[in-house]
Amino acid sequence: MPVTNSQQRPLRIAIIGSGPAGVYAADLLTKSAPVASGELTLSIDLFDRYPAPYGLIRYGVAPDHPRIKGIVNALHKVLDRGDIRFFGNVDYGTDLTLEDLRRHYDAVIFATGAIKDADLNIPGVELEGSFGAADFVSWYDGHPDVPREWPLDAKEIAVIGNGNVALDVARVLSKHADELLVTEIPDNVYRALTSSPVTDVHVFGRRGPAQVKFTPLELRELSHSHDVDIVLYPEDFEFDEASDREIQTNNQVKTMVGTLTNWIAEQPEDPAELTASRRLHLHFLQSPVEIVDSPETPGRVAGIRFERQELDGTGNVRGTGEFEDYPVQAVYRAIGYFGSALPGLEFDHRRGVVPNDGGRVLGADGEFVLGVYTTGWIKRGPVGLIGHTKGDALETIGHLLDAREELPAAAEPSEAAVRDLLESRGVEYTTWEGWLALDAHEKALGAAAQPAVTHKGEVARERVKVVSREEMVAISNGAAVSR
Secondary structure (H helix, E strand, C coil), X not given: CECCCCCCCCEEEEEECCCHHHHHHHHHHHCCHHHHCCCCCEEEEEECCCCCCCCHHHHCCCCCCCCHHHHHHHXXXXXXXXXXXXXECCCEXXXXXXXXXXXXXXXXXXXXXXXXXXXXXXXXXXXXXXXEXXXXXXXXXXXXXXXXXXXXXXXXXXXXXXXXXXXXXXXXXXXXXXXXXXXXXXXXXXXXXXXXXXXXXXXXXXXXXXHCCCCHHHHHHHCCCCCEEEECCHHHCCXXXXXXXXXXXXXXXXXXXXXXXXHHHHCCCCHHHCCCCEEEEEECCEEEEEEECEXXXXXXXXXXXXXXXXXXXXXXEEEEEEEEEECCCEEEECCCEECCCCCCCCCECCCCECCEECCEEECCCCCEEEEEEECCHHHHCCCCCCCHHHHHHHHHHHHHHHCCCCCECCCCXXXXXXXXXXXXXXXXXXXXXXXXXXXXXXHHHHHHCCCEEECCEEECCXXXXXXXXXHHHHXXXXXXXXX
């Protein structure tokens, strides 16, 4: 039986994923015209597989990114209002199934994002010392489900990719660990970075400086690293007709190209004049061909081979047949993220998304699955900035609200029913109040820690991130934790 405007109860909505996409969807729902007019009341539950909220912001963005705090504050305000319930440490597909959700909710929105690395199909990608950037990001962000250790034994490192994640990875690898102590970096990550012998990090992009995918903010952050020289190469600064048009008409491209050309103009001609102990090299027009080992290190990365590219007039590139090898001992692939299939839903294994039309999930027959929606990267693929998820969520909830009188009514819609179900299954879920307790605990750890000694002097630590899932749950749920 559909839910109608004459309903005597709120419309029950479950959102799977508490990153920006999920929180924005919840916020926009509560501020929608039918709700504002009093025509519709809502009851929204937000679920996440992690004990803490914020998804990508907590586990997918470099800790020294200056915009993190602002985004976290905005998400916090939404969840702190009290009109959206948070259930953390609940794994969709294990603790709750689609059948469970449809029994307790009138509509379900999947906002699970993308957490795996896109494949790079070149020889040698399987060698020891070849890493996916997503795994490395999860490690330095203290993801509860990844190993605590990371092999940081390379002096020379290649990072493949020209997006924001590539620059984040390169910056963390090249930055001195003490400079990161002012962030929420976990202690195990700090200790590992402290012992890193790295001297050179090379970032390789397939196209030219006018076609990069990172933002001016990410680019400028590179120059803020202490005792790290940025190295560019004049032969990489090739511009075709499409590049010139982009520079003239796109302020972001104009800003980035201007920054890069200023850097190369100020760069000393003699490399011996570069005095920093570490160097971050930016290469363009290089397409990876093979990751190689050597007789001395069989099975382990010893270098990487690129084919030189040239612009073709349209902003795209073609190979020149010229190849160059770089001696490196580690390679990080930062060519994009890829979504994961969700139990009970169709999945597009080519694009890494749940098949949908404007956020309305499609079944195997191509028809709408009534009452099931998606938003964020699992909807459109891992493209665009965090801010783009607002418009994305607006489209999805527009379709949901338009169809609200056709939604199949939940059989057990009471707010207590889903909580009772989780407890009956022994799920140690966390709540918003639990997150506030964990948040306070992490800040207390920062206050108790020794001040960070950076090149600017001593700086107090704002927080120290808790990594262990068990510890996060215990603190969130009020149990004493022995350290």
